[in-house]
Amino acid sequence: MLELIDKDRDLLLYLNNLGDASYDPFWLLVTGKWVWIPLYIIFLYLIFKTYKPKSVIFILIFIALGITFTDQIAGIFKYGIARLRPCHDEALIPNMRMITCGGQYGFFSSHAANSFFIASFLSLLISHKYHWLPVCIFVWATVVSYSRIYLGVHFPMDVIFGALVGTLSGGLFAEITKIVLRKQQSI
Incomplete structure (x- = not known):
């Protein structure tokens, strides 16, 4: 296990040191939450074009529940495992x-978990x-997740594990959403 942690640290240092100060503002922007609002509006538009308004309400509820779920699980892991961020x-x-x-x-990385949650959830619902x-x-x-390594706030394994949790929870919540939508349509 210690060998894996050492390799994770070495990979972080390698990837983090590939960066250049002229690109730092870009990666800070990528990692920000508010910059992606236009993209979220596009996602919402695609959902509205795919589903009826009543179904959209259920979809938005499950997105909110899923993001809350991944955030809470990440918090439990962060304080339960207590692995310092690289910058600490x-x-x-x-x-x-x-x-x-x-x-x-x-x-693990909440950014990775949440972005991969959205990616898998929407891919399964509207692809x-x-x-x-x-x-x-x-x-x-992937770009959002990599920004966390570039900025030195997460180890690669933090991001990989977060991406895995997000993908699995996005898939789970998408399948639950599909079940609810089918039942809602049969009423």
Whole structure:
């Protein structure tokens, strides 16, 4: 296990040090929550074009529940495992680029979990109408997740585990949503 943690630290340092100060503002923007509001509006538009208004309400409820679920699970893991973020690890700080930092603990990445939740949830619900969507949305989720490594606030394993949790929970919530929508249509 310690060997895996050492490799994770080495990979973080390698990826973090590939960065350049001229790109830092871009990655800070990518990791921000508010910059993606126009994209979320596009997602909402695609949902409205695919489903009836009553179904959209159920979909939005399940998105809110799913994001809340992944955030809460991430919080439980962060404080339960208590792995320091790279930007709080005194042994790493001299060897990495410090751009920003977050809370003390970082396992696992909420950004990765939430973006991959949205990617898998929407891919399963609307890709039958928009075949191009899964590729685009998973690229977006990957870029958002990578920003966390670039900025030095998460180790690669934090991001990978977060992406896995987000993908699985997005799939689970999408399947539950499909069941609810089928039952709602049969009423």
